[in-house]
Amino acid sequence: MPEELAEPTDRSAVRSLWRLWPSVRQVRARWLSAAVVAVVASCLGLVIPLVLKWIVDGPVARRDPGGVWLGALWLLLLGVLEAVLFGLRRWLVARPLAGVEASLRAALYRRLQRLPVAFHDRWPSGQLLSRGTTDLMLLRMFLAFPLTFLLVNASTLVIGFVILFAQDWTLGLVLLAPAVPLVVLSSVFETKYALVARRAQDQVGDLTTVVEESVLGIRIVKGFGRHRSQALAFRELSRKLRGTELAKARLLAWIWALIMSVPELAIGAALVLGTVQVADGDLSAGTLVAFLSTALALRWPVESIGFLLAMSQEAATATDRYFEVMDVAEEVESAPARTASAGAEGPAGGMRFEDVSFRYPDAAPGSVPVLGGVDLHVRPGETMALVGATGSGKTTLTALVPRLHEITGGRITLDGEDIAAMDRSRLRELVSVAFEEPTLFSATVGENVAMGASGGADEEALRRALAVAQADFVDALPDGLHTEVGEQGLSLSGGQRQRLALARAVVGRPRFLVLDDPLSALDVHTEARVEAALRRVLEDTTAVIVAHRPSTVMLADRVALLSGGRITAVGTHQELLRGSPEYAWLMSGAGRTAVEEGATP
Numbered sequence: 280m281p282e283e284l285a286e287p288t289d290r291s292a293v294r295s296l297w298r299l300w301p302s303v304r305q306v307r308a309r310w311l312s313a314a315v316v317a318v319v320a321s322c323l324g325l326v327i328p329l330v331l332k333w334i335v336d337g338p339v340a341r342r343d344p345g346g347v348w349l350g351a352l353w354l355l356l357l358g359v360l361e362a363v364l365f366g367l368r369r370w371l372v373a374r375p376l377a378g379v380e381a382s383l384r385a386a387l388y389r390r391l392q393r394l395p396v397a398f399h400d401r402w403p404s405g406q407l408l409s410r411g412t413t414d415l416m417l418l419r420m421f422l423a424f425p426l427t428f429l430l431v432n433a434s435t436l437v438i439g440f441v442i443l444f445a446q447d448w449t450l451g452l453v454l455l456a457p458a459v460p461l462v463v464l465s466s467v468f469e470t471k472y473a474l475v476a477r478r479a480q481d482q483v484g485d486l487t488t489v490v491e492e493s494v495l496g497i498r499i500v501k502g503f504g505r506h507r508s509q510a511l512a513f514r515e516l517s518r519k520l521r522g523t524e525l526a527k528a529r530l531l532a533w534i535w536a537l538i539m540s541v542p543e544l545a546i547g548a549a550l551v552l553g554t555v556q557v558a559d560g561d562l563s564a565g566t567l568v569a570f571l572s573t574a575l576a577l578r579w580p581v582e583s584i585g586f587l588l589a590m591s592q593e594a595a596t597a598t599d600r601y602f603e604v605m606d607v608a609e610e611v612e613s614a615p616a617r618t619a620s621a622g623a624e625g626p627a628g629g630m631r632f633e634d635v636s637f638r639y640p641d642a643a644p645g646s647v648p649v650l651g652g653v654d655l656h657v658r659p660g661e662t663m664a665l666v667g668a669t670g671s672g673k674t675t676l677t678a679l680v681p682r683l684h685e686i687t688g689g690r691i692t693l694d695g696e697d698i699a700a701m702d703r704s705r706l707r708e709l710v711s712v713a714f715e716e717p718t719l720f721s722a723t724v725g726e727n728v729a730m731g732a733s734g735g736a737d738e739e740a741l742r743r744a745l746a747v748a749q750a751d752f753v754d755a756l757p758d759g760l761h762t763e764v765g766e767q768g769l770s771l772s773g774g775q776r777q778r779l780a781l782a783r784a785v786v787g788r789p790r791f792l793v794l795d796d797p798l799s800a801l802d803v804h805t806e807a808r809v810e811a812a813l814r815r816v817l818e819d820t821t822a823v824i825v826a827h828r829p830s831t832v833m834l835a836d837r838v839a840l841l842s843g844g845r846i847t848a849v850g851t852h853q854e855l856l857r858g859s860p861e862y863a864w865l866m867s868g869a870g871r872t873a874v875e876e877g878a879t880p
Contacts, residue, residue: 292469292473292591292592292595295595295596295598295599296421296426296591296594296595296598298598298602299418299422299598302379302382302383303376303379303422305375305378305379306372306375306376306378306379309371309372309375310371310372310375310376310422310427312371313367313368313369313371313372313427314368314427314430314431316364316367316368316371317364317365317368317427317428317430317431318430318431318434318435319364320360320361320364320365320368321361321431321432321434321435321580322434322435322438323357323360323361323364324357324361324435324576325435325438325439325442325573325576326357327354327357327358327572327576328442328568328569328570328572328573328576329442329569330350330353330354330357331350331354331565331568331569331572332446332565332566332568332569333350333565334346334347334350334351334565335563335564335565335568335569337350337565338350339565368427372422372423372427373423376419376422376423377419379419379422380415380416380418380419383415383418383601384411384415386605387410387411387415387601387604387605388411390604390605390607390609391407391604393609393610394604394607394609394610395609395610395683395684395685396678396683396684397639397640397641397684398607401641403484403485403488404488404491405484405485405486405487405488405489405490405491405492406481406484406485406487406488407484407604408484408487408491409480409483409484409487409600410484410597410600410601410603410604413480413483413597414480414597414600414601415597415601417590417593417594417597418594418597418598418601420590420594421590421591421593421594421597424590425587425590425591425594426591426594428583428587429587429591431580432579432580432583432584432587433580435577435580436577436580436581439573439576439577439580440454440455440577442573443570443573443574446566446569446570446573447553447556447562447566447570449552450549450552450553450556450570453545453548453549453552454542454545454546454549454574454577456545457541457542457544457545460541461537461538461541461542461581461584464534464537464538465534465538465584465585465588468530468534468585468588469588469592471530472527472530472531472588472589472592473592473595473596475523475526475527475530476527476589476592476593476596477596477599478523479520479523479524479527480593480596480597480600481600482516482519482520482523483520485516486513486516486517486520489509489512489513489516490513493509493513527589530589531585531586531589534584534585534588535582535585535586538581538582538584538585539582542578542581542582546571546574546575546578549570549571549574550571553567553570553571554567610682610703611685628658628659628694628695629656629657629658629659629660629661629693629694629821630656630657630663630680630691630692630693630791630821630823631655631656631657631691631692631695632653632654632655632656632676632689632691632846633654633689633690633691633692634652634653634654634688634689634690635650635652635653635654635676635679635686635688635689635690635691636648636650636651636652636653636686636687636688636689637649637650637672637675637676637679637684637686637687637688638687639684647844648687648844649672649675649844650672650675650676650679650844650845651844651845652689652844652845653676653689653841653844653845653846654846655839655846655849657821657822657823658821659694659821660818660819660820660821661821661822661836661837662817662821662822662823662824662834662835662836662837663822663823663824663835663836663837663838663839664823664824664825664826664831664832664834664835664837664838664839664852665677665823665824665825665826665838665839665841666825666826666827666832666838666839666840666841666862666865666866667840667841667842667865668842668861668865671841671842671843671844672841672844673795673825673841674715674795674825676841677712677793677795677823677825679691680698680710680712680791680793680823681706681707681710681712681793682698682699682703682706685699686699693706693709693710693790693791694790704733707733708733708787708789709789709790709791710789710790710791710792710793711731711784711785711787711789711791711792711793712784712792712793712794712795713780713781713783713784713793713794713795713797714780714795715795715796715797715799715825717768717773717776717777717779717780718768718780719764719768719771719776719779719780720764720768721763721764721765722763722764723758723760723761723762723763723764724753724756724759724760724761724762724764724779725738725741725760725761727764727768727779727783728741728744728745728779728782728783728786729741729783729786730783731744731782731783731784731785731786731787732786732787733787734787736786736787738760740786741760741782741786743786744782744783744785744786745778745779745782746812747781747782747785747809747812747813747815747816748778748779748781748782748785748809748812749778749805749808749809749812750775750778750779750782752775752778764779774801774802774805777797777798777799777801778801778805778809780797781794781797781798781809781813784797785813785816788819788820789820790820790821791820791821791822792816792817792820792821792822792823793822793823794822794823794824794825795825796824796825796826796827796831797824798810798828798830798831799827803830806830807830810830810831810833810834813834814834817834826838829852829866832852832866833852835852836851837849837850837851838850838851838852838855838862840855840859840861840862840865842861847859847861848861848862852866
């Protein structure tokens with residue numbers, strides 16, 4: 280789990296929740312209206328004891344049945360009006376807050392799309408998924424209920440104690456006495472519950488990650504008979520989450536027990552003292568009834584403190600987790616062009632790497648960079664094969680061209696223009712990529728391929744791209760181009776997915792093409808046909824192809840050997856075979872086997 284997910288130690292729940300205020304701008308008026316309605320409804324409940332006082336000291340004392348029925352009618356009307364107002368409050372906030380949840384989720388999705396690849400490399404997908412689902416649901420529930428009733432209950436307590444003190448200040452002091460211990464207890468509870476709530480929500484994210492990985496990797500799980508180990512991992516995380524949830528339940532149990540028992544003792548003391556005052560003639564029976572009725576009406580605002588604090592802490596934790604993602608800086612669209620290193624040639628056409636270095640953001644300080652001092656010029660219309668041992672940095676170098684990662688030194692130019700100064704949208708219109716591991720989406724074949732064309736692609740363009748990739752299998756699918764390929768494209772073979780990914784890369788006829796070993800999953804016959812069709816595409820583009828096999832290398836005009844994070848040799852295939860022992864070893868059968876196994880010469 281990333282360091283950003285560490286448990287908080289000095290977080291303010293109020294400060295965390297205050298960050299939601301701008302997000303509810305569109306519904307503030309309705310939320311405030313709902314809060315006012317709820318306060319009025321709650322205060323109507325405090326009028327009922329005053330009616331009871333009037334009934335007891337008036338009609339009951341005078342033995343006036345008509346007055347008693349009149350008082351009962353008033354009590355009925357107040358009860359009905361209170362219920363209607365609470366229903367109105369619910370209506371005022373339900374739909375708008377569902378819209379707030381939807382807008383927060385949309386904002387989170389947009390931010391995830393704009394965050395750098397390095398962020399997604401560090402964060403488990405289950406953690407991100409739980410932030411977009413469970414956490415936002417908690418926020419909607421908090422805005423709809425606890426937030427309103429924190430205001431309502433506070434107002435009710437203030438007004439209620441004003442009424443109590445107005446009736447008898449000595450009894451009011453008796454009921455007010457538990458306030459200090461309750462505040463201390465609530466503060467201790469809030470601190471402890473915040474840590475446990477954070478731990479539980481992070482564990483939900485971990486559990487979601489395991490479930491997601493097990494579903495996406497079901498073929499591996501079944502193929503290697505690892506269902507038991509996966510079940511054990513799931514069970515262990517479930518056990519930890521269960522323990523954390525029980526810890527939350529224990530905290531809620533003791534705070535509820537204390538919050539309910541302390542006020543009950545105060546009410547009991549007030550009852551005894553009030554009864555003595557009535558017996559001594561210092562207090563009317565109606566006043567005592569009204570006082571105790573008001574005190575009982577204030578039980579819920581007091582007893583709900585634990586519940587509201589718990590939900591507020593969970594909402595504060597959910598807010599923190601949400602903004603942990605939202606606070607991450609997006610990819611910079613463009614930046615001032617970097618100055619070329621001393622001795623580098625001036626701007627030229629094609630693709631040029633000038634003293635390029637790269638170190639991953641989470642690399643240890645002082646560690647050797649993945650790439651250091653890479654100099655390479657791919658001429659306009661030229662195809663350059665990139666060859667190197669496993670771990671030499673080939674894939675990393677190709678990822679720098681579309682700015683999936685930002686270089687840490689030097690610069691890369693396309694037709695003389697520094698890519699750092701380009702808007703990403705324009706850069707990715709110029710550069711098209713196909714990765715070694717093809718990724719398809721839960722969409723149709725045509726939609727997956729058309730993703731490679733910024734302005735969309737008609738059926739003719741799709742057919743042309745599929746022909747280049749030798750993806751004629753599409754016509755045999757149930758609905759042809761309109762066939763849904765399913766999640767991750769797992770309904771297709773590895774070779775079929777790779778061919779669709781290649782078609783996606785060439786459909787937009789890009790000026791620059793970056794292919795990371797795009798034919799690795801193809802059989803030799805299909806590979807030969809794809810290479811023949813791909814040669815025609817490469818005639819009209821400037822391309823870099825990561826290659827491990829001589830057949831792929833033969834697509835290129837020249838070859839660059841990447842070793843130790845640097846370009847150590849550039850030339851034709853034959854020139855490097857004669858002049859570079861490392862290249863000759865990589866292209867030999869033993870060398871290719873060693874590369875596949877992760878060895879180096």
